[in-house]
Amino acid sequence: MSAVDMRVRIGDLELRNPVMTASGTFGSGREYAEFVDLSRLGAVVTKGVSIEPWSGNESPRIAETPCGMLNSIGLQNPGVEAFCANDLAWLAAQDVPVIVNVVGHSVDEYAAVAAQLDSEPVVSALEVNISCPNVDAGGMAFGTTCAAAAEVTRAVRAETRKTLVVKLSPNVTDIAEIARAVEAEGADGVSLINTLLGMAIDTRTFAPKLARGVGGLSGPAIRPVAVRMVWEVARAVAVPVIGMGGVTCAEDAAEFMLAGAAAVAVGTANFVEPSATLSVIDGLERFCAERGIARVAELTGAAWPERGKRET
Ligand SMILES: Cc1cc2nc3c(=O)[nH]c(=O)nc-3n(C[C@H](O)[C@H](O)[C@H](O)COP(=O)(O)O)c2cc1C
Numbered sequence: 001m002s003a004v005d006m007r008v009r010i011g012d013l014e015l016r017n018p019v020m021t022a023s024g025t026f027g028s029g030r031e032y033a034e035f036v037d038l039s040r041l042g043a044v045v046t047k048g049v050s051i052e053p054w055s056g057n058e059s060p061r062i063a064e065t066p067c068g069m070l071n072s073i074g075l076q077n078p079g080v081e082a083f084c085a086n087d088l089a090w091l092a093a094q095d096v097p098v099i100v101n102v103v104g105h106s107v108d109e110y111a112a113v114a115a116q117l118d119s120e121p122v123v124s125a126l127e128v129n130i131s132c133p134n135v136d137a138g139g140m141a142f143g144t145t146c147a148a149a150a151e152v153t154r155a156v157r158a159e160t161r162k163t164l165v166v167k168l169s170p171n172v173t174d175i176a177e178i179a180r181a182v183e184a185e186g187a188d189g190v191s192l193i194n195t196l197l198g199m200a201i202d203t204r205t206f207a208p209k210l211a212r213g214v215g216g217l218s219g220p221a222i223r224p225v226a227v228r229m230v231w232e233v234a235r236a237v238a239v240p241v242i243g244m245g246g247v248t249c250a251e252d253a254a255e256f257m258l259a260g261a262a263a264v265a266v267g268t269a270n271f272v273e274p275s276a277t278l279s280v281i282d283g284l285e286r287f288c289a290e291r292g293i294a295r296v297a298e299l300t301g302a303a304w305p306e307r308g309k310r311e312t
Contacts, residue, residue: 004288005295006281008042008262010240011163011188013097013124015042015263018296019253019281022244022267023047023101023127023167024073028087029094035274039095040281042263046087048103048129051112053079057134063200063209068219068246069268070198072212074134075103080116088122097124099165102156103132107142111155118160128156128187131169131194133216143169143194146181153185165242168192168233170222175229176236183237191242191265192233193226219268220246227259234260234301248276250283257299 006017020043026032029044038044056076063070077083083100091098100123104110110128117123130143130152142148153166166182168175170193179190195216200209208214226245234241243261247253248269256264269276288296301307 004285008297013163017042017281018263019277020265021045022265025267025270030090032274041096043097043099045099046101048075048101049077049080049083050103051109058211060211068217068221070215070217072134072210072215075132080113092122098122099125099127101127101129103129107152107155110152111159114156114159125163127165127167129167131167133197140169144172146177149178150181150185153182153187157186163188165189165191169194171197176232179233179237183239189240193229193245196222222246230256230261231259250280250287253280253284254287258303260301262300
């Protein structure tokens, strides 16, 4: 037993530590299993799953940018039935909580995926993605107004009693009001941020680097934006916040928790270092131990002004 209590709670879900994978950057875990002992993770968050198979966008759909990357994958996935038969069946044999990222072109599609996953015992929680910038119908369109975000949350809530997390878009003026809207409809937590809408143009060919033109920016370049948004949301809602956006090491994870996150997700860093999640977990435990912090959960919101400054 470690000297630091690393457990955190998201709704009814107790996680062994606050570090999970960010949707779309870790497959369903299988591709990473030779680098990462999945049973050490707080949770595996799967790629987005829709009711029917989606083929995703045309290539090129990845471009490197300073301290980050742009992607326009477009939620390519085999559909919920194949996902349950293959990915979930494999995950059932792993000792790790499974959070399934849910996507749809319409409110009914979100609800249908949630209904199907509700009967799968291996699914610990749903993460409803109303924030993907890479699809024309659905995705981010549901995450940019309070009314649409509330409608999707209400429809999914009606289909499942599992822990329900809603993943928010940073491509809005006031992310806290969206968070309040989904909390009011029964979300047990919110996760943020999804990618920031961006673009890069090749100055040799004069053409956008992504076939779709625009894409989602992720990686360390977005971290200060993400930390600011976690700070705003965590102070606006009572439900737990899962923070992400450019986490590469324990200090980054601690920064999100100090801003108010109960847990964090590691995304783009998995592409650079497949075992990044494990070094964040080990480093976070050391971070707490070295500062005499007995429970990692004590970091949550510890930077808020009313908590006062820490003696160093
Ligand atoms: C290649 C790629 C695919 C992604 N796919 C999804 C997805 O299917 N569902 C989702 O909610 N977020 C998706 N995201 C967003 C990430 O989960 C995360 O919110 C974002 O990348 C910020 O974290 P990071 O900077 O650590 O990558 C994807 C990101 C990348 C880079």
